[in-house]
Amino acid sequence: MNRRDAVAALAVLTSINFLNYIDRYVLAAVFEPVKRELQFSDAQLGWTLSAFMISYSLTSPFFGRLGDVLTRKHLIAAGVALWSFATAGAGLARSFWQMFVPRSLVGVGEASYATLAPTIITDYYGQEMRGRALAVFYAATPIGSALGFVLGGSLAEQFGWRAAFFVVGLPGLLFALMALAIREPRRGFSERSAASKTAPPSLFQTYRLLWQNKTYVLVTLGFVAYTFALGGLVGWVPAFLERYDGMTTAEANQIFGAMTVVSGFLGTFAGGFLGDYLLRYTKNSYLWVSGLSMFAGAPLSVLALSSREPGIFLPAIFTAEFFLFLNTGPLNAVLLGCVPAEIRATAMAVNIFFIHALGDAISPPIIGALSDRFGLFRATLLAPAMMTASGIILLSAIQYRYLRRSGSRQR
CATH class of the missing domain: 1.20.1250.20 (MFS general substrate transporter like domains)
Incomplete structure (x- = not known):
């Protein structure tokens, strides 16, 4: 190799x-x-x-x-x-x-x-x-x-x-x-x-190891909240642009699609390089990048949803998406790095199940149901709320790691 x-x-x-x-x-x-x-x-x-x-x-x-x-x-x-x-x-x-x-x-x-x-x-x-x-x-x-x-x-x-x-x-x-x-x-x-020389644990033992791995659990929970927010925004922003900003269906999809491609590409690359660069200063760089990007993206999402001026809401949407995608590489890196190599595939699979089952599979219909009752603007504010929750959870994983290391030193 x-x-x-x-x-x-x-x-x-x-x-x-x-x-x-x-x-x-x-x-x-x-x-x-x-x-x-x-x-x-x-x-x-x-x-x-x-x-x-x-x-x-x-x-x-x-x-x-x-x-x-x-x-x-x-x-x-x-x-x-x-x-x-x-x-x-x-x-x-x-x-x-x-x-x-x-x-x-x-x-x-x-x-x-x-x-x-x-x-x-x-x-x-x-x-x-x-x-x-x-x-x-x-x-x-x-x-x-x-x-x-x-x-x-x-x-x-x-x-x-x-x-x-x-x-x-x-x-x-x-x-x-x-x-x-x-x-x-x-x-x-x-x-x-x-x-490769060690037989992997049984399926039950593997699930128990994942449950006992608090870093993995917290990262997965943060991932769920992140995926919920991303799925909700991707599903409803084009309709939002039509209803509140006077765009046609074609205009809303083309503009939002183009911004998603560019911001997603730039954010994903920037997050990976930034997380690796900051490793020289802290072992928790991936979590810092992921958590802080959620805190940065949440208020920008609120600004994008609140403003009716194209010169404000379009750059705000682009930047909010950039911060959402910024954590893709770092978050997956810490997820796979915090578990033993012999159970990584199962760890990835369990994460995939939860982030979709509790994330982007349910966020569009939940926001749709809230929209029927309270209006689309209020309903979409659930997305930045979930981004904030994701940031809190991911940064709490840093605190947990710090406390665990401190306890190990005292023992």
């Missing part, structure tokens, strides 16, 4: 992550033509999106456990192949269930990838470079998501919505082969641990 192997693995896994988010969001880009041809109701359209999130959340813990005991690149390749076939298969749908089932299988395939790819990167990159490596990997999130909408819409307009699924789905089979070609490091390689 050398630096070339690490760079090659990061390049392949990041490329697959682009495809991951393209395939995830291509359906949303072709909602209207699918609705017209297959005569879906809006509720059925919504369930085709939920099909992915349900299977993704439920199967993540399963793949986490497999990733701790089996060869991870084999599981990743199988997952990429499955979701690629399933994405293309959605283009053959003639009914609701023929769309629902393939989209559920996309969630299963992506669960295999999302739980395991970060653990391989963590095993290749030590703490001094881990934040940057994970920032590169997660920078694919905003860009891939945007490409899913752009490619889906363009392909549907020129060749029909079915072609969109075929074109973005089938190339994944090549990426599955590329995943098999990477050299997988032994678990704990970056820490020079002997995880």
Whole structure:
């Protein structure tokens, strides 16, 4: 194992992550033509999106456990192949269930990838470079998501919505082969641990270890609050811009989409590099960056939602999103770094389950229900409130670590 192997693995896994988010969001880009041809109701359209999130959340813990005991690149390749076939298969749908089932299988395939790819990167990159490596990997999130909408819409307009699924789905089979070609490091390689020589604990013991790891628990709770806020804003800001700022549907989506791509890319990269740089001053740099970015983003979100002047609310939205994405690399770095190497895949999987089940899967409907009762402006203020809660939780993890070290010295 050398630096070339690490760079090659990061390049392949990041490329697959682009495809991951393209395939995830291509359906949303072709909602209207699918609705017209297959005569879906809006509720059925919504369930085709939920099909992915349900299977993704439920199967993540399963793949986490497999990733701790089996060869991870084999599981990743199988997952990429499955979701690629399933994405293309959605283009053959003639009914609701023929769309629902393939989209559920996309969630299963992506669960295999999302739980395991970060653990391989963590095993290749030590703490001094881990934040940057994970920032590169997660920078694919905003860009891939945007490409899913752009490619889906363009392909549907020129060749029909079915072609969109075929074109973005089938190339994944090549990426599955590329995943098999990477050299997988032994678990704990970056820490020079002997995880690969030690049998992982039982599933019950693993869950108990995670529950007893207060840093992991606090980071996961902070992650849940962060994901809740991000999901709520992404889901409702375009509608907010239409209702309160007089934009058309196209204008709201284009402006917010463009700001999300740019702010997400810049924020993700900046957070990874800043977290690694500050490691020379404090071992809790990742938590400081993540927690303080939440405190910085919350008031900016309130300003963006309160102002009706484009010269104020547009820069405020952009900057708030920048701070939201700033913690992506550092937060994942501390999450994976605070658990033993032999249970990292399960730790990642459990985190994925909770941040989606209690985060972005429920925040849009909760804000929608509050909007029906109190109006959208008041309802969306829940997002900056959750950002503040996330910041408090993440900074409390620093205090816990400090108190634990102090207690160890006294003993």
